[in-house]
Amino acid sequence: MEHLLRLLTANLPSRRLPQKRFLAVALALLCACALAMAGEPSSDETGDEHGGEKLDVIHHVTDGDVIELEPFGEIHLPAIKIGDFDISITRHVVMMWIAAILLVVIFSSVANAYKKMSRPQAPKGFVNLMETMIEFVRTDVVKANIGEGYERFLPYLLTVFFFILTCNLLGLIPYAATATSNISVTFTLAVFTFVIVQFTMFKEHGLKGWLSHLTAGAPVALWPIMVPIEFLSMFVKPFALMVRLFANMTAGHVVIVTMIGLIFIFKSWLVAPAAVGIALIMYALEIFVAFMQAYIFTMLSSLFIGMAAAHEEHH
């Protein structure tokens, strides 16, 4: 007993120290991030001659053709126009490209690790971490919701998951912007899911099956009610996908900016501890939300695809 106690006390400090150090580093990083994010609206405020006291929260989350790197200056992005069609490169486009490049670099290196294996081996380190996520999406999200023949949709759903996740996480880096908090981006992603769902239903059930799903197997007398409802629900699903991702990613950032903005509205250092504290909590929550929303988008997409591909009635 005494021996055991001595062992425990001997091990305690050495075991807990790295954890404490890690926590301290994480907290410091979060603080730095929150403060750096606070730097942006404040510089906007001081730089704005007309606004004076006004804190432009919305500006912080909307798209633009300027990447502000206060106090290091700003990058003006090129405006491209084809006829009347404006395809200027914006902040969010740049963020998407960064996310895309990151994904290609990360996952091609992960794939290389697998190619190097002459026989199936246990993954190590970063490859293992990525595999955990890929495996989670593959089995627990896609396979669980689509079932038979899920492999066809795997590339799309894996890409959607990691693309949204990366965009969400990139948005948490100071000076960066969140592409997924833009409704045009989430709209496009939702349209892809919509197209895949409708295409799958056509392919699996034919035109007749696609039309009959609009009646939801209800008696003919109910068709005038059922058909509009089913027709609407066809569009409501991707609409919900679009709004959910957009609103979640926007809201967290707005709250953080608002919290930090309180310091400048009250013009007092006394507000700072509480404001930064709350912003910090929100920031931590945002990290969770980043994963959560990527998961939900992928999960619901697989669910809709699974429903479209299923051969039995699902109503």
Next chain:
Amino acid sequence: MLSSLIFAAGLLSPNPGLIFWTAVTFLLLVFILSKVAWKPIVEALSEREKNIQSAIDRAEQAKAEAEKTLAELKAERAKAQAEAEKIVSDAKAYAEKIRAELLEKANAEARKTLEDAKAEIELAKRRAMAELKDTVADLAIEAASKIIQHNLDAERHKDLIASVINDLSTVQKQ
């Protein structure tokens, strides 16, 4: 208030250029990642899955085989044990039989010996009795003849009668 509404509208209004770029970026990403990443990764994963499954299957098969062998061995052992038990019990029964037989034989012999001895004793007794009878008869005859020889002597006769009377009186006194 109005300005914030306008900003909110700006937040919600879709931008065709961005939609275009999102679509292009995303489609390219799906294409590249499918080729570069998802295909080899998912293939490796499913291959490993199969490997693990086959390893599990093999292990299960080996386990079933081992269990079968174990059951066989157990049955064999049980059989051997039963056989051994039977041999032992047979031997015991045989031994018991022999013991009983021997006991019986010994008993019978002892009885016979006893009976023989008894018969011999009886015989000897009878013989002794007969001898005794003869001897007694001889003695009586001898005595009688002696008495007859002495009868001529009156003095002796008197003495004899006196000694007999004397004897009788001593017997009565006792």
